[in-house]
Amino acid sequence: MTAATHRIPHPKKHRELNAVDTLVQLSFLVQGILQRRAAEYDLSITQTRLLGILRDRTPTMNDLAKHLVLDKSSITGLIDRAERRGIVVRVPSTADRRSVRVRLTDEGRSLVSRVLAQFDSDISTLLASLSPPERATLSSLVSRVLVADATEHGVDLFATSDKQN
Amino acid sequence: MTAATHRIPHPKKHRELNAVDTLVQLSFLVQGILQRRAAEYDLSITQTRLLGILRDRTPTMNDLAKHLVLDKSSITGLIDRAERRGIVVRVPSTADRRSVRVRLTDEGRSLVSRVLAQFDSDISTLLASLSPPERATLSSLVSRVLVADATEHGVDLFATSDKQN
DNA sequence: TATTGTTATACTCTATAACTATA
DNA sequence: TATAGTTATAGAGTATAACAATA
DSSP: OOSTTSSSOOSSTTOOOOHHHHHHHHHHHHHHHHHHHHHHTTOOHHHHHHHHHHTTOOOBHHHHHHHHTOOHHHHHHHHHHHHHTTSEEEEEOSSOTTOEEEEEOHHHHHHHHHHHHHHHHHHHHHTTTSOHHHHHHHHHHHHHHHHHHHHHTTOOTTOOOOOOO | OOSTTSSSOOSSTTOOOOHHHHHHHHHHHHHHHHHHHHHHTTOOHHHHHHHHHHTTOOOBHHHHHHHHTOOHHHHHHHHHHHHHTTSEEEEEOSSOTTOEEEEEOHHHHHHHHHHHHHHHHHHHHHTTTSOHHHHHHHHHHHHHHHHHHHHHTTOOTTOOOOOOO
């Protein structure tokens, strides 16, 4: 990889971009789009991921730490700020009195729906230059990469988890 | 988009992933890989991007702010920390005595080479499940997305910029 | 003893506003 | 006046280590 870590790459005229470079550049492009959009709602990427997780789960702090690959003390701060803002609440776990579950409030649910809908629209726009069959090809290739990685790391991409309490 | 903002997505069995979802997930995956790898060298993604830019440029603080899309005060801090660490130096600009150019030190150059080589290797590994022609297809489709976006925003992806002083 | 979560602390990253020094 | 950069300040995000409560 030569210059894929910055948006305006190598000072060489019309060089061929390999799969590695394009993927890295794309990841910066996509993250930039998401980050700017989230910021319009006063959300960071991490907060948005958090809300996305909470849409169909009521995980413990520990579950969140695992999903987001963050230290549990980082989750404490993340939830503190989200709770202060009224988009999530801590609820005591009934089964284990040490643990705490985190739930979206109605306001949080509404917020995450709006943000993720915007994300969808933003990335769809980004892909507008590809034809539907091209998008399908892209999607299929990327899916294979995602599945291979998940398998590699022993993660079931489609698992239903976080059994209640 | 339903669940692409978190690594372990929707609790539905084997749902079809569309191009938007896969792209968003992929961007998180790639950024995670880069971030963890950079961290091994005590670098953030931003520091690594900075070093990547400096490999073939000696930009002013202002140039850096534009490339990284950050406020100039953020660049001050970024360069302060990098300079303290001995990987970059500030050099006075001869033409305009207000401005400052930033240059890699030998140590910085060596560091960025090692990190970017690792990035390359990491992302190559990620793509190992695709055949060479599939990688070429992926690369070509992603390139078109990148070029379309750059054109949309009036950026010449292949421009040579930052004329010295 | 081990696990869950919080607190104390420290550092990076980022922005806004006010400032200095040039131009 | 306008631009280049720094400083002061504030807040988010992150981690490590020590701690309390519970298992």
